[in-house]
Amino acid sequence: MESWWFGALGIAPTLLMRVIYSLLLIAVVFLPLVSVIAMFSIWWERKVAGHMQSRLGPNRVGPIGILQSIADGVKLILKEDLVPRSADSWLFRLAPYLAFAPVFAAFLALPFGPEFTFEPRLSAGLFWVLAILSVEVMGVILAGWASNNKWSLFGAMREAGQMVSYEIPLGIAILVGVMSAGTLNLVELGYIQGGGLHTWLIFQNPFTFLAFFCYFIASLASNKRAPFDLPESESELVAGFHTEYSGLRFSFFFFAEYAAMFIVGGIQAALFLGGWNDPFGLIGYYHHKWTADPNGVHATGLIALNAIAAAVFVLKALGIMFVQMWLRWTLPRPRIDQVLYVCIKVLLPLACVILLGGALWELFVPRRPGLPWVDYSPWRFGDYGQHHAMGTLVTQLVLSLVGVGLFVSLLGWVVFAAISGRNIKRRLTDPAPIVM
């Protein structure tokens, strides 16, 4: 991104400029982006939860309660910063940062648009995100340990066991997609999937389709989201690893969780759901057209395109987050042994089978070589026959239809629920307006 901007401005970056640029980027774009996304998610979760439980959710601060998170944040900042006397105070203070920093760093790799990426140089971007998210667990463990509270310790140990276990199916599911794409670079992944719905990796073959769901389940667990929220299960462990935390430190954990949700969803979108691309491949098409223009770069057009791409990407990630929330308020929580059982004895073998199947598919089913729009036009189906890629095309189309059907029916369900729920709410709230 930076080189492109500098290139567009026509200046060679000096060291000082780059440092200033980086600082500026972090201060103006990065921090606000992470915070806004996290705060929006927190508000949204409460809203969704409210609607699902026939309540209204936050509705006082700002229009439809949109400023509730800010109010909460202010409140949390103002609270007293407690450190229990018998806690290991140094570790206790350190833990929230340790939990939050990796999540923050993982944002570096997310591809919001073809040029709207903070670090496009990462040739192992996907793996990098996984790696840095795996450090997050240390924060949780240390928090549980340092609190010197048995509930916290239980939570920490559960988190450790759960996280380490679920990383394996998570990694394998990602591997299936990566195998199909042939790259770990998140930006390249975006280009590869730029040709419309049927070039998205989820529809590439039946195994990536399965891997999508496998990844989703594993990502729930590694994010300690319900139904796998054993480390903080309030009915057993008070509040798990963050029982002793309060104020700003608590809000860091909160932030970290929601930011991690967004990252996990973003990775899922980038790897399986076409990243920043729209279902028709228009973004990919115009991007190729404008960057391939010999008369210079369409700066304005590209900026607009990147903005749209970023919107699409964020929308996809939020959609996946919505499903995560939906599941949280739908499913009951299993026991910890059941959680581990599901991982080791169900999800892991399943993932291995999917991996094997995906590998065999890659070996035996030829595909259309080249990049969409660059080397061929993805919507000209006749081309596929010349490359013996008809099998891939048919698979892609069939899976796309299945996927679209699934999506539309889910969407219909949600819309229906929202509409019918509104009536119920009105009835519930009608008799007595809430008095503060």
Place this chain on the structure above:
Amino acid sequence: MTPMLAQVGLHHYLILAAMLFVCGLATMMLKRNAIGILMGVELILNAANVNLVAFNRFRFAVDAGGTGGLRLDGQVFAIFVIILAAAEAAVALAIFLSFYNNFTTIDVERGTQLKG
């Protein structure tokens, strides 16, 4: 900044690795907690890894006979070392657990039943 300091080369990495190595040695000698000793070992392995990767970067990573491939033996060895370290940690911890079960302590000074 002097040019010597500004130009980060093989030297710098090797000296850093040496420091890590020495810290690992000291950790192994000073900790009475078995797990502490294990951490010392991890430090030493990391020092070795830094060496491997640095040598690979500065001495070895040239085009191998113009075939377009880079020699990455150092990195590969580093990967192997990391894997071996994980394996070693697993086994060592298992041993420590049974040590703990037998002696109800993790202090290695207590496990002296095999003395002459």
Place this chain on the structure above:
Amino acid sequence: MPLPALLLLISTLLPLAAFGVLLFAGKRLGNPLAGMVGTAFIAGSFACAITGMIFWLSGGTGPMAGAAEWGAGKGPIVLPISWLPTGGGIAQDHPGYLDVGLYVDSLTVAMFSMITLVALVVHLFSIGYMAHDRNFHRFFTYLSLFCFSMLGLVIGGTLLQIFVFWELVGLCSYLLIGFWHEKRSAANAATKAFVVNRIGDFGFLIGMGILFYHLGNVSLPHLHALLHTAGMGGAVALSDGTIFGSGLLTIMGVGLFMGAMGKSAQFPLHTWLPDAMEGPTPVSALIHAAPMVAAGVYLVGRIFPILTPDAKLFIAIIGCATLTIGALIALAQSDIKRVLAYSTISQLGYMMLALGVGSWVGGMFHLLTHAFFKSLLFLGAGSVIVAAGHEQEMVRFGGLWRKIPVTAVTFGIAVLAIAGTPFFSGFYSKEMILRDAGAFSVLAVDLSHGRGLGYWLFFILPTGVAYLTAFYMMRCWMLTFWGKPRDLKLYAHARESAVMYVPLVLLAVLSIIGGKFLGIEDLLNWSMRESGQYCTQLIQKEARPIGGGGERGEMKFAGYSTAWPAQLPGEEESLGDDELVVRERTPSQRAQIEGHHLVERFAYWAFAVGLGLAAAIYWKGYAVADWLMRIPPAHWVRNWLYRGMYFDELYQIVWVDGVILGGAAICRWIDRWVVDGTVNGASTVVRVISSLAGWIDRHLVDGAVNGTGELAHGVGAAMRSAQSGRIRLYVMVLLAAVALGLAGAVMVALSG
């Protein structure tokens, strides 16, 4: 991959899938369902095999000819995969690789159809037969594994692959014979079969080792191409200049044949087969009648072109001995399954004899026809055994045809077939074998200028045994189904069930039409031509091996071509009518016509004589036979035969006891003379020296020793403290040493 090969591969893998399914889910599937799953898979396998055959024929030169490069009479499908780099070897398009791969020709296709069909029928039959067994699913698991290994053996393109599946087949045989391992006899029989087979496999390995050492590759096409002149006798010069001596070739051939001897129960190693009847009867039908024991014959058929005349003579002798011994022993057996077992040995002897005298088609033809009627016989026997409440002694049968008519009729058809009744399948194959054996004898006697009259035995013995075969098979049928019931209780309960006799009827039909109407003979003839043509291509492509048409080979059988594929079946078609005899013929063709005459004169009526005699003697059960047995030597002979000519006892004495006694004797000898002598001698020497040393010791050494002891004690006490058990002390000492060493090295490096 060409379609027939693909289909046959699927056909091979389906039983493996069944094995997998049954292994993991068999217990859950439960009693009838596990069997049905196994049967369904094998049915799929059978369908694939049949479809494969149809495509194969449609690719060939026959009535359904197509444009493919492969097909019946055109060429085999050879799909080699270079597997292990071995670094040496002759075959030039696979330098230094150990190949695996597929080899499909008409023989493969025919074997596939036969094996899958018999397996399907046996599976069906087993659902009924094993219905009440506790380990029902396990049985089908083993059956599936067996089918997979057998099909893998047949489709395998290299000796190595054949060997691997060969061993797998042996394992299945072990598992299935010992299926009722709670029975001690069954467990023993399984072990015996396994051990005896190992003896043969040892020879197989030796043969394969010789081949591998010389050629570096043991894939069938290469063997055929490089060594096809072995049949002429004499040495073979390989393209790299080495000479593959004829003696070594013979040893190789005999070695490989030893494997076949074990698996096909040939004469010295035949004792396991009768004992193997301890297994469930469907197993006997599947393994010990048709496919598995035929594997030996199949192996010899596959390596046929590379066998030297001497090796073939050895095979013929063994085959001849086996068929005679088997038939004689079968005469006196009273257990219905043992009769069939010995008859199987005898028939396998026929096949081996056929291969030994150079009648490749005859041997393979008999292999296929025999598979049909022998499995029919075994399944019939199984039906009888079930009907009789698991009684196998024919002494207690009799008159069963009224109770189990379908079994009786189908069993009768099989008896007619094996006896060589015209228009039944056995007739054609047996006639061909006898004809070629006759031709061989004629030719051999001719070539040896009248001195080798012993060669007539190769015709006389099989012909005589043809009479015997008819006799003992008819005896078996009469004792089982005819006459008055000898055990009324057993008779009262006898009945048969549809699931068991439907397979019987199917096999009976095949036993009738298998000889002339299925075109097996044509397939086999084509098979020879296919390999021949492929070999020719291969020879042209590679450096040709120089065939050394040695003098010894020509002296013995030069005219009668035992070197396949020098004579292609297509050229044979002009032969046959006697009017053409006057034309110029090779000696072998003349001999064949003469063999034909011999068969017409001596062997055509064997079936009638044998059947009639048996029917006459056993019309009223054992009455006449008992009377005959009163004649003094007859009784002894009967006992001798009944106990299987005391082969088991002989082996017990010679091998088991012999080894034990011999070992003990050797040990005793060594102990007494070598060990004791050494010890005694040594002790004398030592005594003398020690008395000398004692003096020195007492006066000179003690002082020194005591001083040393004190010293050692002191040092030990000092050192002991170093081994404190404190791991960190060790670490410190170690690291300090490392640091010192490092510092020293750096000092040296810097100063130097």
Place this chain on the structure above:
Amino acid sequence: MMIQLLAQTTPQPPDAGASAVLFYLFAILAGASALGVVLSRNIVRTAVFLLFTLTAVAGLYFLLDAEFLAAVQLVVYAGGTLVLIIFGVMLTSKSPGIRYEPKIGEVAVAIGVSVVSAVALVMAIVRQFPANSASVERHPTIADLGQTLLGDYLIPFELISVLLLVVMIGAAYLAKARRREGRP
């Protein structure tokens, strides 16, 4: 499927100044945390210092063009091995504050040995390896690493997978060993 598509977005390797700044940042972090590992008396804190060291080393790998290795370092070391170690700490320490202090003589020996080795190593490095910084034309990609790992090093790779399996079983067996009678 390797596609050269980032021709325009792939920037040159970061210039020397920036990488020097980053190097010193990571090096100081690594060195200081390693010292922390040595000096810290609480075993959990030791582990946290080790975590920082490992993370800093991962950063160094980044500077050495080994970003895959950096990720591996984070996943396996920081996310796996270290979690395991902390697990071990939690399972084996009776109370978090318990400390086992080394004797004063041991400390002296340790300091001596460390100083001697440090001096020797540094001298050797300074003498033996000139401070060159050979620039590499091409940034090694994961594809290169994959080719090396699964090409030349295929058999070690397979062996190490088997080793991992063996270790897993062995560790599970060892850790599962029955406890002594009469103890929880």
